[in-house]
Amino acid sequence: MALAMPPNLPTPALTRNAELVLAKRYLRKGPDGKPRETVKELFWRVASAVAEEEAKYQASPWQVPELALAFYRLMTDLKFLPNSPTLMNAGTPLGQLAAxxxxxxxxxxxxxxxxxxxxxxxxxxxxxxxxxxxxxxxxxxxxxxxxxxxxxxxxxxxxxxxxxxxxxxxxxxxxxxxxxxxxxxxxxxxxxxxxxxxxxxxxxxxxxxxxxxxxxxxxxxxxxxxxxxxxxxxxxxxxxxxxxxxxxxxxxxxxxxxxxxxxxxxxxxxxxxxxxxxxxNPCGEQPLLPFEACNLGSLNLALFCSKGASGAGEVDWEALGQTVRLAVRFLDNVIDASRYPLALIDEKVKLNRKIGLGVMGFADLLFKLGVPYDSEEGLALGERLMAFIEDEGHRASEDLAKERGPFPAYPDSVFPARGAKPLRNATVTTIAPTGTLSIIAGCSSGVEPLFALSFTRNVMDGERLVELNPVFEEALKDAGLQSPELMQEVAEQGGIQSLEALPETLRRVFVTAMDIGASWHLRMQAAFQRHTDNAVSKTVNLVNSATEQDIENLQEQRASSVKSMDSVAEGKNDIYKELESIRKKLSSLTVTAPFQGRVIELPITADTYFSENTPIATFVDDTAFIL
Structure with missing residues (x-):
């Protein structure tokens, strides 16, 4: 019997973009195609369905109602979100939750x-x-x-x-x-x-x-x-x-x-x-055996930044660790809650119980901390963060093994020979691209840099409003540099590297994907990969002038521990071509509900051009979310 939704649950604070995405793709629909559940009901549906699996385990320290509330807050605080099928299907007759x-x-x-x-x-x-x-x-x-x-x-x-x-x-x-x-x-x-x-x-x-x-x-x-x-x-x-x-x-x-x-x-x-x-899997971050499936989820790193004693931003390691442990329990429960499309898959998934906990919002966290993406400090922070998440995630999996038993294939796995403690899950960490999840969470995608700092929005009366990344906007205010003229110039440029009127300190921190050299993209992927059980989804952005030699050099850097790689050359990939055609039509299109880039109402079908293996664009129904 489903848990009744408690009264007075907190309402998640979502961006307009997040509300649009949830309404178009995640909220359950009635026969007329209109949503028949609210955002609160969606998150409670997921939280309660996943928490109900806890009743199977007598050694659990949680009661199902309390755990459902904890899972609800975990998601509605936007600190963690599971993969899209879990949000769409948990607590529904379909019930297929794996990505x-x-x-x-x-x-x-x-x-x-x-x-x-x-x-x-x-x-x-x-x-x-x-x-x-x-x-x-x-x-x-x-x-x-x-x-x-x-x-x-x-x-x-x-x-x-x-x-x-x-x-x-x-x-x-x-x-x-x-x-x-x-x-x-x-x-x-x-x-x-x-x-x-x-x-x-x-x-x-x-x-x-x-x-x-x-x-x-x-x-x-x-x-x-x-x-x-x-x-x-x-x-x-x-x-x-x-x-x-x-x-x-x-x-x-x-x-x-x-x-x-x-x-x-x-x-x-x-x-x-x-x-x-x-x-x-399709995005390359999840190597799997035949008939395996994986349940993924991502932590929003942007929300684990607090002010230290000096007033400077710092990572809230304690809060991050607590969230990791709860997220691992959530994902292990998802394995049991899911209804798999094939008996062979059900058997294999429960034999190895692989989960994939990853991150999003990394670029936003770097902005808040004042750390350049393309710097040794940025690389060191990325590696330290993922090492911490991996350690905490494995400890959480060890604790679950004590409560519930290790994954059934553990005796024949590599772990006993290493003297490792029993684990509940054969793998724990994966970094997915988080295309639509990052829109819901209101943060940057995966471990990617932002594609643009600013964009222009056309409102109904024809007025053009400039929108800035909120962290960048706050930095301009603190420096006393905010002005309509500057905002317009940033919107036209997309970035700030050519704006010499801005201090070097700002230009150094607020870099975008195309400002960053390809080798830095790959080094950042390698930094996260060193502490990731599975793989890391990462786009290596190349400028239009990139040569074949540039790509050859990147592909030969295999010794850096990267497991897979995709390169995207501006103007040479279908997505870039699509973006270029959109950009040319801006004067005649209505732009609504911006996030990090333009959100453009287009006469396209539901999934004419949908891509989650890149942080550049996500197309949902008639709206193109360009990150």
Whole structure:
């Protein structure tokens, strides 16, 4: 029986953008398509449904009603938010709460179309899917049962893409997929070129699975073997440097394919007895075994800044630690509360009980502390924060193991041999892109810098109002520099690096994504990755003048512990093209409810262009939220 919502629950303080997003995509709708629950009811629905799982565990120190209130405050204070499917589906008949899944694609017609069917079921329930196509025999291989020849992974990738086109995730957005092919697959050149035609495979992020052996061959300039996954025999050779150059060229042209370091990922595989990890979720931050799913959640770091004795801002470590521990309990309960679309997934998820606690609002926290993103101090703070979250998260998982028992696969995992204490969860930390979650929380996305400090809003009477990032606006007030003229200039520029009238101290701290060198983006990703069980979703922004050599240099920095990487060159990626077309139409469009960037009413369908694997834009119904 569902818990009744207590009277006088606090109302969350949300931005207008957050209210719009919740109304369009998260609040339950009636037959007329209008919301039939309030924001308070949504958060209570989620809090109570997740808290009710606590009754299964007799050793818990919590009573269900008290825990439901704690979960409600955790979310409505905006200190932590779970992934979108949990907000959408907890306490509903659908009840599917996981964000991301990985499905195997075997080398037979039956296995391939089973994967297509399973993916459709997952997309319908609100999840995203990752696939490795590396098991499929290469094009023109002989098919013994028919005497014909195989069409290869690319042809089947097209089938998955078409199927996805017809299914919306939970009825709210088109399905998202990750497709991975090993660098030593005989069809790798076709895969690298797969997105040469604009609009091709538009429902997939593509990544090449790199190996240490391949990267060694690149460095030595020698050939490497292509291996048939069906026979295990060599099917020829390619020059590693030439293949790497092609990979760089295509990434420079369109942002695809990305790269995934398979050996690096599997070194951190906590359950190698269950097999190798072949794929990740669509955004790349969650490596998973076949049929695994992961429940994600993010801490809003911007809210853990307090004034110290000197009056300067400092991190509230005590509050952060308490929030981490409650969030880990929340996410472990989500595993039990979720209804999974397949029995195979239910079994695998509860065998390993992986969760992914991450962060958002990091750029806002840096602003508040006066620390530049692209600085050694910024890197050190990022690493210290994630090390603290990892330590506190693992302690919380150890405590849950005492209450509830370790994850069932613990005896066969890597932890006993290390002398580690039993854990409730095989993994605890992941850093997701938090596209819409950061809008709800009113903060910056993931560990990304802001895309712009200021923007212009058109109001109904044609007046143009300038909106500034609130922390930047406060800094201008403190320095006595705020003026309508300056605000307009910042709005036109998007950033302040060219405004020499502003003090160097301000310009140094308030940097945006395109102000930051690509190597700093990658170093920040590595700083967080060193203390993250799974992986870190991070965009490496490159200016329009970025060269292929720039991308090559980044991709060769694999030793920095990064598990995957996507690069976005301004003007060369579909999202940037979309933003450019929007910018040209500004004079004729109404801009409403701004957050960090323009929020523009557009004549587009619900998910014409939705992307959560980048902090640049999120499209919801007829509104484009440009971060």
């Amino acid at each position: 991301c899944f990985v499905l195997p694609v075997g080398d037979s017609i039956e296995e391939i179309f089973d994967a297509v069917k399973y993916a459709a079921m997952i997309h319908k329930s609100g999840g995203g899917t990752g696939f490795s196509f590396s098991r499929l025999r290469p094009r023109n291989s002989i098919v013994g049962t028919t005497g014909g020849v195989a069409s290869g992974p690319i042809s089947f990738l097209r089938i998955f893409n078409t199927a996805t086109e017809q299914i919306k995730q939970g009825g709210t957005r088109r399905g998202a997929n990750m497709g991975i092919l090993r660098i030593d697959h005989p069809d790798i050149l076709d895969f690298i070129r797969a997105k040469e035609k604009e609009g091709e495979f538009n429902n997939f992020n593509l990544s090449v699975g790199l190996t240490e052996a391949f990267m060694d061959a690149v460095e030595q300039g020698r050939d490497y073997e292509l291996v048939s996954p069906r026979t295990g025999r060599a099917r020829g050779t390619l020059n590693a440097r030439e293949v790497f150059d092609l990979l760089v060229k295509k990434a420079w042209q369109s942002g695809d394919p990305g790269i995934v370091f398979l050996d690096r990922i599997n070194r951190d595989n906590p359950t190698p007895a269950q097999g190798e990890i072949e794929s990740t």
